[in-house]
Amino acid sequence: MSGLGADLDAIAAAGGYDDTDAVVEEAVRELLRRRPELRLSLAVEKYRTGAVSLNRGAELVGVSMESFKRELTDRGIDREARFLDESAREDRLETFLE
Numbered sequence: 001m002s003g004l005g006a007d008l009d010a011i012a013a014a015g016g017y018d019d020t021d022a023v024v025e026e027a028v029r030e031l032l033r034r035r036p037e038l039r040l041s042l043a044v045e046k047y048r049t050g051a052v053s054l055n056r057g058a059e060l061v062g063v064s065m066e067s068f069k070r071e072l073t074d075r076g077i078d079r080e081a082r083f084l085d086e087s088a089r090e091d092r093l094e095t096f097l098e
Contacts, residue, residue: 036061040071048077 008020017023032039040061047057047068058068072079 043068044072044075044077047072054079 005020008023011017011023012020015023017026032042043052043057043060046052046060047054052060054068054072055065058065061068061071063071069079
């Protein structure tokens with residue numbers, strides 16, 4: 001096991017975490033709290049890949065939707081409306097109905 005893996009195991013045990021995933025989640029949350037520019041880059045990347053909507057991206061960063069739109073434009077990210085095809089709409093609908 002690598003030194004990092006052993007350290008994560010030790011932190012999980014000493015800190016009362018359920019597992020190492022919980023340690024990593026808290027570490028990432030703290031990193032994003034301390035580095036707002038990284039939080040912005042993460043939100044932009046999630047938007048670019050379609051993982052989040054424009055509204056959710058702005059929410060993740062803690063800025064207005066207009067400010068997030070400007071940031072996307074500044075970074076050359078296309079903001080064309082994205083419509084789901086019929087199959088994707090049906091999949092999403094089924095997810096909501098479950």
